[in-house]
Amino acid sequence: MLTLASKKIERTHGxxxxxxxxxxxxxxxxxxxxxxxxxxxxxxxxxxxxxxxVKECDVEVYGLFCSMPWGCGNEGKARASAREVGIPLExxxxxxxxxxxxxxxxxxxxxxxxxxxxxxxxxIRKAELFRQKIDAHxxxxxxxxxxxxxxxxxxxxxxxDKHCGIPGYLLRPLCALNLEPTRPEQDGLIDRDxxxxxxGRSRRRQYALAEKWGLKAFMQPAGGCLLTxxxxxxxxxxxxxxxxxxxxxxxxxxxxxxxxxxPSFKAITxxxxxxxxxxxxxADPDDIIMLFENDxxxxxxxxxxxxxxxxxxxLAGGLIQIFSKFKSDPPLPVxxxxxxxxxxxxxxxxxxxxxxxALTFKI
Numbered sequence: 001m002l003t004l005a006s007k008k009i010e011r012t013h014g015x016x017x018x019x020x021x022x023x024x025x026x027x028x029x030x031x032x033x034x035x036x037x038x039x040x041x042x043x044x045x046x047x048x049x050x051x052x053x054v055k056e057c058d059v060e061v062y063g064l065f066c067s068m069p070w071g072c073g074n075e076g077k078a079r080a081s082a083r084e085v086g087i088p089l090e091x092x093x094x095x096x097x098x099x100x101x102x103x104x105x106x107x108x109x110x111x112x113x114x115x116x117x118x119x120x121x122x123x124i125r126k127a128e129l130f131r132q133k134i135d136a137h138x139x140x141x142x143x144x145x146x147x148x149x150x151x152x153x154x155x156x157x158x159x160x161d162k163h164c165g166i167p168g169y170l171l172r173p174l175c176a177l178n179l180e181p182t183r184p185e186q187d188g189l190i191d192r193d194x195x196x197x198x199x200g201r202s203r204r205r206q207y208a209l210a211e212k213w214g215l216k217a218f219m220q221p222a223g224g225c226l227l228t229x230x231x232x233x234x235x236x237x238x239x240x241x242x243x244x245x246x247x248x249x250x251x252x253x254x255x256x257x258x259x260x261x262x263p264s265f266k267a268i269t270x271x272x273x274x275x276x277x278x279x280x281x282x283a284d285p286d287d288i289i290m291l292f293e294n295d296x297x298x299x300x301x302x303x304x305x306x307x308x309x310x311x312x313x314x315l316a317g318g319l320i321q322i323f324s325k326f327k328s329d330p331p332l333p334v335x336x337x338x339x340x341x342x343x344x345x346x347x348x349x350x351x352x353x354x355x356x357x358a359l360t361f362k363i
Contacts, residue, residue, distance in 0.1 A: 043079075249304075
């Protein structure tokens with residue numbers, strides 16, 4: 001479990017000694033340093049308001065954005081919201097710990113493959129690591145009791161508290177008055193009387209606060225997380241079943257059409273030029289890249305899997321023509337190479353593939 005080195009004005013043998021008023025004069029610690037806190041920022045309304053509210057309580061706020069390539073939040077909006085609130089923003093990225101959690105979440109999934117409770121726990125643990133790095137006093141989020149049916153019920157918030165590594169030190173300023181006081185409130189690091197009691201799905205009070213404080217940079221409330229989308233979830237399940245390699249594999253799931261040609265081989269076709277470029281950028285160095293010869297317009301294909309036999313090359317190459325404007329033409333030549341060996345290219349003409357057969361492989 002992560003440990004939190006709690007700070008307070010008075011200490012006895014390394015433990016917090018609570019004063020009777022539970023207030024820190026001028027919000028300063030014993031070394032005359034201002035109280036600092038780390039807040040999770042998604043770029044959305046609630047996390048932006050939470051950061052501004054804690055800052056209004058004379059706390060030095062640092063934002064943390066967890067950059068999930070297919071998850072909740074918007075990095076551009078998070079940066080803009082942090083600038084508007086007047087706080088620095090740190091960016092962190094998912095790692096293999098996150099992927100292990102995604103494969104087997106302690107509290108299961110929501111409507112698709114969204115492990116909301118475990119995901120929140122993971123992000124708060126990341127915030128705690130950042131808190132330790134900058135020597136801040138506590139962590140807070142923009143969560144609102146009762147706003148989301150899976151992750152923001154009272155029971156779900158308690159589960160997050162239990163496993164986030166900092167039980168008692170996680171503050172939810174927008175709904176704090178509906179919850180038991182946290183240690184930062186009890187120890188006078190922040191004035192509980194200045195915190196709020198927002199509950200439920202309505203954001204009327206949040207919009208009123210945003211107008212009062214002149215906050216406009218946040219993104220509008222929306223689902224956002226691709227893990228709640230059944231089609232995307234099916235692609236992720238297929239990846240876990242047949243051969244997850246690294247995070248870039250999961251990033252590629254958001255683009256193109258995906259085909260499981262055989263348990264050991266998968267093909268992805270881009271649907272437009274931006275997707276072609278993204279797929280090529282995030283392809284594994286050992287993946288095979290396929291295109292029409294002579295720069296004819298059409299989808300790029302990424303073929304995953306070691307040493308594909310000719311029938312797999314034929315299927316992957318055939319996908320290019322069937323999803324191009326040349327699908328009614330005679331078979332066209334295709335150029336392919338391994339990404340890490342672009343100087344060694346091969347040209348061949350795959351047999352014509354019907355769209356009906358292609359769709360039997362579609363994930």
